[in-house]
Amino acid sequence: MLNPAYSSNLPFLSFFMYQLMFAIITAPLMTGAFADRIKISGWIKVLILWMLLIYFPVAHWVWGGGFLHNMGFVDYAGGAVIHITAGFGCVSGVLFLGQRAVKNQDGPFHIGFVALGATLLLFGWFGFNAGGSLAAADTAVIVFTNTGVAAASAMIVWTILYFFEKKQFSFLEMIIGTVAGLATITPCSGYVTPLSATLIGALGAIVCFFAVLIERKYIDDALDVFGCHGMGGFLGTLLVDIFANPEINGISAGLGQFLIQLFGSAIIASYSIVVTYIIFFIADKLGTIRVTKEMQEHGLDDTFFHENFSDYSNSNKNN
Numbered sequence: 001m002l003n004p005a006y007s008s009n010l011p012f013l014s015f016f017m018y019q020l021m022f023a024i025i026t027a028p029l030m031t032g033a034f035a036d037r038i039k040i041s042g043w044i045k046v047l048i049l050w051m052l053l054i055y056f057p058v059a060h061w062v063w064g065g066g067f068l069h070n071m072g073f074v075d076y077a078g079g080a081v082i083h084i085t086a087g088f089g090c091v092s093g094v095l096f097l098g099q100r101a102v103k104n105q106d107g108p109f110h111i112g113f114v115a116l117g118a119t120l121l122l123f124g125w126f127g128f129n130a131g132g133s134l135a136a137a138d139t140a141v142i143v144f145t146n147t148g149v150a151a152a153s154a155m156i157v158w159t160i161l162y163f164f165e166k167k168q169f170s171f172l173e174m175i176i177g178t179v180a181g182l183a184t185i186t187p188c189s190g191y192v193t194p195l196s197a198t199l200i201g202a203l204g205a206i207v208c209f210f211a212v213l214i215e216r217k218y219i220d221d222a223l224d225v226f227g228c229h230g231m232g233g234f235l236g237t238l239l240v241d242i243f244a245n246p247e248i249n250g251i252s253a254g255l256g257q258f259l260i261q262l263f264g265s266a267i268i269a270s271y272s273i274v275v276t277y278i279i280f281f282i283a284d285k286l287g288t289i290r291v292t293k294e295m296q297e298h299g300l301d302d303t304f305f306h307e308n309f310s311d312y313s314n315s316n317k318n319n
Contacts, residue, residue: 007134018131019059026055026082030276032223033090036296037097040304042289049279050089058085058268073264074240074251076143077132079187079233080268087183087230088269091219092277096284099220101293111172118175122151125182129189139190139249146189147182150201154181157205165213176224180208183232188240191251196243200236208232230269237265 003012027047031038038046061068062075075081108114129147133140158177162170184204185197192200212227221227241258244251251257283289291300301308 010134015134018128021128022059022078022082023051023055026078026086027051029082029223029225029229030086030090030093033221033225034093034097035222036100036102036300037291038093038289039291040300041287042283045283045286045289046093046279049283050276053275053279054085054089054272055081058271061268062264068264068267071264072257072260074191074257074261075187075237075264076190076249077129077186079183079236080265083183083186083229083233084237084265084268085272087226087228087233089272089276090221090225090230092273093280094219094221096277096280097290100222100296102296103220108172114172114175118178122178122182125151125186129186132190142194142248143189145194146185146192146197149194150185150189150197150204151178151181153198153201154178154184154205154208157202158209161205161209176212176228177205177209180204180228180232183229184208184236184239187233187237188243191240191244191249193243193245193248196245200239200243203239204232204235207235234265234269237261 001012002008002010003015006012006015027050030050031043031047057066059081060066062073062081063069073080126144126147130140130144133143155174155178158180159169159174162173162177181201181204184207185200188200189197208228208231211231212224215221215224215227219226238258238261240251241253241255241261244253244257246252280289291303295303299308
């Protein structure tokens with residue numbers, strides 16, 4: 001059944017599930033920054049409060065006829081609603097919980113799983129960016145192309161920057177660069193040409209690369225959420241004002257649009273940082289949410305679920 005208040009060409013449940021996908025991914029994205037430092041009960045409390053106090057209000061401000069929407073603020077596929085809220089909000093979580101007591105100094109637990117996850121992420125990213133057009137039409141094709149070329153250009157530029165810094169190549173860093181490009185193109189993917197998207201991906205790689213270098217010195221962000229998603233989303237939201245082409249989707253670049261985008265991004269970032277810290281404070285007062293050093297050393301999967309990846313690996317070998 002159609003509901004013209006949301007879409008004139010999609011059944012309401014299709015639109016509902018599409019928007020639910022955005023909601024589902026945002027808080028877990030933030031959680032990746034402070035992985036291994038919060039109890040499952042604490043995470044549930046934070047998750048509920050964070051969705052009610054941050055994600056839903058911001059989504060309404062931007063996409064639901066709220067004050068930013070009425071000002072002319074644009075965010076095609078979640079650069080502000082998802083990446084700024086999670087990317088800046090996670091900083092409060094990291095600062096509240098502190099650094100991990102146990103860190104894996106050798107890199108990812110399993111680089112193959114990282115590659116698999118990145119593949120699924122890229123596949124899904126095409127869907128939620130292009131899906132913002134709510135139709136398999138001309139705009140969706142442009143968005144789909146913009147997403148791909150921005151990811152590719154960011155991957156290349158990030159790899160070059162990493163090579164100059166470390167004098168070696170890294171498959172992991174290629175993946176991180178790709179994600180930075182995706183986060184940066186997301187808010188402007190439906191307003192720019194593919195050529196502009198290529199430049200946006202490159203700019204995203206440069207800004208996010210140095211943001212990640214800086215944050216790794218000062219905060220223990222386990223997933224580089226702030227550096228890649230927060231800064232990428234913030235930058236991409238501002239780049240609408242520089243690269244927007246009115247022939248794509250009716251949005252024109254200009255100083256007026258820039259000031260609107262800057263104001264909206266700053267409001268969302270500040271709100272996310274402050275309210276997220278308050279949420280962590282409240283959740284902790286309702287019952288401590290931090291895990292102990294001993295829990296971290298033992299492993300949170302074993303501690304809370306009495307199971308881990310090795311258990312399944314060993315059982316499969318025995319069978």
